[in-house]
Amino acid sequence: MAMLPKHDLDRRAVPMPQVLDLVEALQQRGHPLNKILRETGLVESDLANLELRVSYRQRIQQLENMLALAGTDGFWLAVPRETTIADFGLLGYAMMSSATLQQAIQIAVKYHKMAGVLFDLSFTKDDAANVAVLRLDHLLAEGLVAQFVVEDLFMGIAPLISLLTAKPFQPQEIFVSYPETDYSARYPGAFHCPVRFNQTHCEYRFGLDLLEQPLAEADSNTAKICEESCRKILNQMEIGADIVSRICHLLISTPGEFPKLEAIAGKLLLGTRTLRRRLKGLGTSYQKILDDVKKELAVEYLQTTSLSVQEISDLLGYSEVTNFRRAFVKWVHVSPYQYRKSLEREQAGQLG
Structure with missing residues (x-):
């Protein structure tokens, strides 16, 4: 295939x-x-x-x-x-x-x-x-x-x-x-x-x-309206997916140095207002995308590396480790330390 x-x-x-x-x-x-x-x-x-x-x-x-x-x-x-x-x-x-x-x-x-x-x-x-x-x-x-x-x-x-x-x-x-x-x-x-x-x-x-075979709920007017809406949504999904994925790639490519919205807009050859408006139309924002990327990176670091919480905090661009802990609890509802301990207990259980 x-x-x-x-x-x-x-x-x-x-x-x-x-x-x-x-x-x-x-x-x-x-x-x-x-x-x-x-x-x-x-x-x-x-x-x-x-x-x-x-x-x-x-x-x-x-x-x-x-x-x-x-x-x-x-x-x-x-x-x-x-x-x-x-x-x-x-x-x-x-x-x-x-x-x-x-x-x-x-x-x-x-x-x-x-x-x-x-x-x-x-x-x-x-x-x-x-x-x-x-x-x-x-x-x-x-x-x-x-x-x-x-x-x-x-x-x-x-x-x-x-x-x-x-x-x-x-x-x-x-x-x-x-x-x-x-x-x-x-x-x-x-x-x-x-x-x-x-x-x-x-x-x-x-x-x-x-x-x-005719369909039980056939309606030509509804069909026309629905197809036009499908066309618009699919087009918006393709455009939106491209913008969001490009932003994610830019963020991941420079860990620890997450640029501001203005810098991202410049790399995408867009004005700041234009980028903000497009993201709003997709139901998201630069801050939400940034938070999602940081959350995924934090979870990955805790799962796959022995980096300390302080080191992970630094890699994710936090000036204070307390700010990272607060953000992680907001994302996952447990602290980074508790999350890693739960992984260790799970792995110990598998070995046992």
Whole structure:
């Protein structure tokens, strides 16, 4: 499976509800939150902020944690799904108001990046085989994480199409580019169709005749309004993601010397007011981005180095260590010392 460029791991993001679904599933299986979130840079207080968007890098780390904790028994294939249009936000309403299933699929493919997915999606027709094909490509993940991403997408398509058409739906067959898994026996119950392994592409295939099915909630005016809104939001997301990621890269590239807004604006060839206005339009600010970067760096230093709290405070540009401690407690709700001690106890427990 081809992958997207690595720099997109920080440039793109997924909505917090996607992260919460997996956190809750793992907690129900008895796994502690600190292990679920290990090395993601996320802390418990972040989970309450449903407006927070999590970088692809953090999401992939979360999925790696899941596989390390739960093993490869494929438990996620048996987790019940309750799909609603609201789960997909504005994109869901754009699909729902389309005239036919084909139009809804075309909308989904055109604007799928609004959903914060870890792949590219395309739609084609195989007239010779009389099937419609949704193809997944350019994954931002590898190995078992990539397999999970494929499974998660393909499990969600049938309930969504059933919801749109108000009729039962099953795919004709599924192609995946990886070999049989340790839990392949779960596939028939999860996908309700034949699955072909070791294929050139990952594809979800269903009958061409289904494309012309009218949708139960079709409304041309609503469809037009929703699609225009999707177009504007996706464009804003791309512009915003680029600005925010460039600011983050500038901040990380000079640890201990975090520049002021004016200096950052100059490096971006923007006026200070213009940059401040653009960030406000994205629901953020330079101070919030700076705090987020410092929080992630602080957590990383405490997890992966033996640097003292004073040294970490200096690296993060604090003039007094007390100011760093106060900021860290605000971010994580424990002091840097308590946070590191909890990590040490956890590691000791694993060795024991």
